[in-house]
Amino acid sequence: MLRWIWIGCVSVAWAQAPCASDEYKKYDRLLGERFRKAVHGCVLVEDTPGVKGLHFYDPAVKAWRSVVVSGEGVTEEFSLEKPPKPPAACPAADNRQFDFWLGKWEVFNPRGILVGTNHIHAAAGGCALVENWTAANLTTGISLNFRDKNKWRQVWVSPQGSLDLAGEWDGAALRYRNDSTFLTFTPNKDGSVRQYWEQKSGSTWSISFDGTYRRARERTRSELITELESAGRATGTLFDGVSATQAQFRQAEGRWTLHEILDHLVESEKLFQNIAKTLAAGPAPFDPGFVEPLILPVIPNRRQRLTAPEALRPKSSGKPLAELLREFNALRAETVRTVETIELRGGRRQHPLGPNLDVYQWLASASGHNRRHLEQAIEVQLDPRFDPAKGIRAWAGRWSGEGKFQGAPTKIVLTWTPILGGKFDELRIDLANGFSGRAVYGAGLTAHWNDSMGNAYAVKGSFANNALSAEWGPGRSTYTMNAAGDLEVRDEIQGRVFASYLLKRDPQTPSEVWDIRRSDGGVTPNVAIYTSGDLPDADAVYYVEAGRATLEAGVQRIPVQPGTIVRVRRGTKRAFVEVSQPLRVLVYLGAGG
Numbered sequence: 001m002l003r004w005i006w007i008g009c010v011s012v013a014w015a016q017a018p019c020a021s022d023e024y025k026k027y028d029r030l031l032g033e034r035f036r037k038a039v040h041g042c043v044l045v046e047d048t049p050g051v052k053g054l055h056f057y058d059p060a061v062k063a064w065r066s067v068v069v070s071g072e073g074v075t076e077e078f079s080l081e082k083p084p085k086p087p088a089a090c091p092a093a094d095n096r097q098f099d100f101w102l103g104k105w106e107v108f109n110p111r112g113i114l115v116g117t118n119h120i121h122a123a124a125g126g127c128a129l130v131e132n133w134t135a136a137n138l139t140t141g142i143s144l145n146f147r148d149k150n151k152w153r154q155v156w157v158s159p160q161g162s163l164d165l166a167g168e169w170d171g172a173a174l175r176y177r178n179d180s181t182f183l184t185f186t187p188n189k190d191g192s193v194r195q196y197w198e199q200k201s202g203s204t205w206s207i208s209f210d211g212t213y214r215r216a217r218e219r220t221r222s223e224l225i226t227e228l229e230s231a232g233r234a235t236g237t238l239f240d241g242v243s244a245t246q247a248q249f250r251q252a253e254g255r256w257t258l259h260e261i262l263d264h265l266v267e268s269e270k271l272f273q274n275i276a277k278t279l280a281a282g283p284a285p286f287d288p289g290f291v292e293p294l295i296l297p298v299i300p301n302r303r304q305r306l307t308a309p310e311a312l313r314p315k316s317s318g319k320p321l322a323e324l325l326r327e328f329n330a331l332r333a334e335t336v337r338t339v340e341t342i343e344l345r346g347g348r349r350q351h352p353l354g355p356n357l358d359v360y361q362w363l364a365s366a367s368g369h370n371r372r373h374l375e376q377a378i379e380v381q382l383d384p385r386f387d388p389a390k391g392i393r394a395w396a397g398r399w400s401g402e403g404k405f406q407g408a409p410t411k412i413v414l415t416w417t418p419i420l421g422g423k424f425d426e427l428r429i430d431l432a433n434g435f436s437g438r439a440v441y442g443a444g445l446t447a448h449w450n451d452s453m454g455n456a457y458a459v460k461g462s463f464a465n466n467a468l469s470a471e472w473g474p475g476r477s478t479y480t481m482n483a484a485g486d487l488e489v490r491d492e493i494q495g496r497v498f499a500s501y502l503l504k505r506d507p508q509t510p511s512e513v514w515d516i517r518r519s520d521g522g523v524t525p526n527v528a529i530y531t532s533g534d535l536p537d538a539d540a541v542y543y544v545e546a547g548r549a550t551l552e553a554g555v556q557r558i559p560v561q562p563g564t565i566v567r568v569r570r571g572t573k574r575a576f577v578e579v580s581q582p583l584r585v586l587v588y589l590g591a592g593g
Contacts, residue, residue: 018040018041018042018159019039019040019041019042019057019159020041023057024041024042024057026057026064027044027055027064027080030044030080033283034046034047034048035047035055035080036286036348038140038142038286038287038356039140039141039142039157039158039159040139040140040159042056042057042157042158042159043055043056043142043157044056044080045142045286045287046068046080047123047286047287049125050070050071050088050124050125051068051069051070051124052068052069052070052123052124052127052128052130052144053066053067053068053069053075053144054066054067054068054142054144054155054157055078055080056157056162058162059161060161063078064078065078065162066078066079066080067144067155069123069124069127069128069144069146070088070124070125070127071088071089071090071124071125071127072088073148074146074148074153088125089125090124090125090126090127092126094147094150094169095126095127095146095147097152097169097174098129098145098152098169098174098185099122099129100185100187100193101120101129101145101174101185101193101213102120102121102122102129103119103120103215103216104117104118104119104215104216104218104290105117105118105119105120105193105213105214105215105216105290106213106214106215106216106293106567107195107211107212107213107214108211108212108214108567109210109211109212110210110212111556111558111566112553112556112558112566112567112568113558113564113565113566113567114136114293114294114541114565114566114567115135115136115211116133116134116135116136116211116294117133117134117216117289117290117291117292117293117294118131118132118133118134118213118290119131119132119287119289119290120132121287124146127146127147128144128145128146129144129145129146130142130143130144130145130287131143131144131145131156132287132289132290133158134289134290134291134294134355136294136565138291138294138295138353138355139158139159140158140289140355141156141157141158141159142156142157142158142287143155143156143157148166151166151167151168152166152167152168152169152174152176153165153166153167154167154176154183163181164178165177165178165181165183166178167183172186173185173186173187179200180199180200180201181197181198181199181200182197182198182199182205183195183196183197183198184196184197188212191215192212192213192214192215193212193213194210194211194212194213195209195210195211195212195213196209196210197209197210216290216292216293219292219360219364221339221340221344224339224344224360224363224364224367225336225339225340227364227367228332228335228336228339228363228366228367229332229336230367231332231367231370231371231374232328232329232332232333232336232370234371234374235262235265235325235328235329235332235370235374236325236329238374238377238378238381239258239262239321239325239377240325242258242321244320244321246258246386246387247259247321249380249383249385249386251379251380251383251385255380256314256376256380257380258321258377258380258381259314259321259324260314261314261373261376261377261380262321262324262325262328262377263314263319263324264314264373265328265370265373266324266327266328266331268366268369269328269331269332269335269366270331272335272362272363272365272366272369273331273334273335273338275349275362276335276338276342276359276362276363277338277342278347279346279347279348279349279358279359279362280342280343280344280346280347280359282346282347283346283347284346284347285346285347285348285356285358286348287348289355289356291355291357291361292360292361292364293541294355294565295351295353295355295357295361295365299353299365299368299369299372335363335366338363339363342359343359344358344359344360344363345358345359345360346358346359347359349362351365382418391463391466391468392416392425392441392445392463392468392479393418393425394481395416395479395481395487396416396417396418396425397415397416397505397506398413398414398415398505398506399413399414399415399416399487399503399504399505399506400412400413400414400503400504400506401486401487401501401502401503401504402501402502403489403499403500403501403502404499404500404501405431405433405435405498405499406498406499408433410431410432410433411431411432412429412430412431412432412489412501412503413429413430414427414428414429414430414487414489414501414503415427415428419440424440424441424442425440425441425442426438426439426440426441427439427440427441427447434452435451435452435453436451436452437449437450437451437452437455438450438451439459439470441459441461445460445461445462445463445468445470446458446459446460446461447459447461447470449472455473457472457473458472458473459471459472460472466480466481467479467480467481468480474493474494475491475492475493475494476491476492477489477490477491477492478490478492485505486502486503486504486505487502487503487504487505488500488501488502488503489501489502489503537570537571537572537573538570539568539569539570540567540568540587541565541566541567541568541587542560542564542565542566542567542568542585542586542587543564543565543585543586543587544560544561544562544563544564544565544566544583544584544585545562545584545585545586546562546583546584547561547562547579547583547584547585548560548561548579548583549576549577549578549579549583550576550577550578551566551568551574551575551576551577552573552574552575552576552577553566553568553572553573553574554572554573554574560576
């Protein structure tokens with residue numbers, strides 16, 4: 001890696017490929033079974049049995065360079081046209097010194113923040129190790145590590161440039177260096193690996209990178225099936241029962257309707273299926289990179305701006321929404337059957353976000369893409385104009401005031417809270433005299449009320465003229481927003497008023513909102529409001545969507561902002577403190593590896 005420092009933001013680094021000039025395309029005619037492009041088009045990778053090579057344009061010398069490794073040795077003469085050397089046995093002893101670095105890794109900085117993933121695999125008949133690095137901002141790099149003249153060498157290439165280092169194994173660590181770089185890989189007793197990088201500027205040495213590699217947990221076929229099925233069920237729940245008028249509701253010019261969102265999901269599902277089947281039927285990838293922990297949290301994140309390709313943009317299909325939903329359900333069932341039968345780690349194709357993905361990653365992206373547009377559909381349904389009965393959504397927040405309950409003065413606190421992805425609205429009432437009650441309003445403003453006096457009633461509500469009328473058992477509760485913006489509440493039984501209150505909205509304070517997801521992508525629940533102390537003690541990855549705060553994790557205090565990714569392991573006490581803005585965090589449970 002070259003000059004990497006702490007990265008906490010997940011974003012696409014390039015508006016276009018950084019190596020897109022004609023010089024980098026000079027040898028594209030050779031692409032095929034022997035050669036393929038990598039690292040954003042900056043490197044031509046050669047891969048045949050027993051042979052591994054990197055060919056890249058070096059702007060510093062304005063020429064192409066080559067490093068090819070095989071059992072015959074190392075070749076640096078630039079020649080792409082001649083056939084590769086035949087495979088030969090690779091001397092085993094010294095070439096095994098760096099094997100502790102082999103595998104799939106998640107890489108953390110000293111603060112415990114996930115800064116990248118790396119997949120290191122053997123190549124050229126065991127004569128070389130190939131590094132496939134993906135940073136948290138989804139930029140990539142590749143290195144070739146091999147024995148040359150009784151020393152180790154690393155040739156690193158990224159969009160920022162190249163690096164050539166020589167090194168030795170001293171019995172405790174593999175140490176690379178040149179005049180301006182000192183790079184050490186140390187295997188730890190717990191199976192992790194520390195990469196420590198110093199660089200020299202003038203006469204001063206400074207730390208460029210300090211990362212700990214921890215072995216990544218391999219995602220399973222059953223996890224992928226569970227997530228695809230879960231996202232599919234959520235889609236059915238969200239779109240089922242939407243009227244024809246609601247399906248065509250458009251929030252503003254350029255925004256998609258529910259009909260267009262579902263149309264897009266149908267066409268996208270066809271594309272994901274086709275990509276997966278095509279890749280599974282093709283040859284195995286040269287370099288199977290490892291990017292799930294980085295890309296899968298990003299795809300469903302609506303704050304990460306993405307543009308649908310023209311072929312997948314809604315075409316205002318004339319099919320009714322119910323027919324589109326049946327088509328989507330059938331396609332998702334076929335996708336699940338595909339997962340059950342095909343090779344999931346074969347193939348390789350570039351995703352619009354940058355990395356090359358294998359079959360598993362493409363299909364996991366399909367689920368993430370599905371959930372991204374479920375969030376979009378929820379945004380449409382939360383618009384007060386979508387369903388006038390949902391006017392109570394404007395009351396969300398905490399209200400407090402005074403009134404009378406059964407003739408006695410009392411103080412009251414009332415909260416309206418959207419829960420479960422905005423599908424429901426929770427009402428809580430707490431009186432100073434100890435009385436409390438709760439109702440959860442759902443579709444059609446139906447609810448169930450229960451309180452501290454043991455009462456439990458089914459509730460049927462109706463909304464008109466800024467007032468919610470809730471019929472329950474023998475009584476009725478009326479909630480009215482008056483002209484001053486205050487909330488008036490009145491409870492009555494058979495026409496006799498037994499309670500009335502006047503409440504004012506409390507000033508808005510920074511809130512903490514967690515979207516808690518299992519590692520299989522399921523939702524537990526989809527959206528809920530917690531305090532810091534409620535953060536579950538589990539292996540988890542926290543992805544900050546909005547807001548700023550400090551995460552206390554054990555003895556560490558980690559500043560977080562939009563885009564920060566933090567891994568916290570089970571048994572580590574954790575809490576978000578110093579919340580300076582409303583904080584929204586995706587929490588992936590059970591993702592500790």
